Amino acid sequence: MKNIATALVAAQKAFGPALKTSSNPHFKSRYADLAACVEAVIDALNANGIMLMQQNTECSDGVIVETVFLHESGEMLSSGKLHVPASKQDPQGYGSALTYARRYSLMAACGIAPEDDDGNAASRSSGAEDQAFEAQHLDALRDAAMEGLDALQAAFKAIPASPAKTRFWTKHQASLKGAAK
Structure with missing residues (x-):
């Protein structure tokens, strides 16, 4: 074991x-x-x-x-x-x-759970936190996507878990995965 x-x-x-x-x-x-x-x-x-x-x-x-x-x-x-x-x-x-x-x-x-995207979670979300997360990570994730889907997944998983990360992925996953093709 x-x-x-x-x-x-x-x-x-x-x-x-x-x-x-x-x-x-x-x-x-x-x-x-x-x-x-x-x-x-x-x-x-x-x-x-x-x-x-x-x-x-x-x-x-x-x-x-x-x-x-x-x-x-x-x-x-x-x-x-x-x-x-x-x-x-x-x-x-x-x-x-x-x-x-x-x-x-x-x-x-x-030990996983579905992302929390109900109205209460949305009202708790911090616009400033989301903007800071995006400013810190979006360019690097776009660059990783240009290298392929594996590079994008590795780069995303390297970022520590947070509510802002979950909201970011929900918002940007389609465009990032599209860029990775």
Whole structure:
């Protein structure tokens, strides 16, 4: 357990927020989908020799998901099993339950949460803090983007986590990723 524990600590230091990039028109809300959750952690896990695996098992009323981390040393760590009932007993109901279970099992296992972009968070945000962050980092991140997506991701992950960083990424991610292509 020593190798995987050390590697997970190092990986967690580099995890980003699970960005709310999907929308639910029925509830008029945004959420971090499974892809956003994986994107927030996969590079840091892999860089530290950790493979992410999510095993799923059917059960009579839904799905069971277990998030497992496999380290290059051969050590393994399981998050435990999460049972999510299907809302409907059809393929769509089971698919939705599986996606939900994978997303929440991953977030719990990695200790990440969706970015906080509700009205209260927006009212707490500091315009001056955001301007200072942008002034300090935008040019360097644009330069990194010109070198490619890997360079952009590395440069962004090197910046310490903060609410201003999360708001900056939400605002500029499309243009920076576009420049990296």
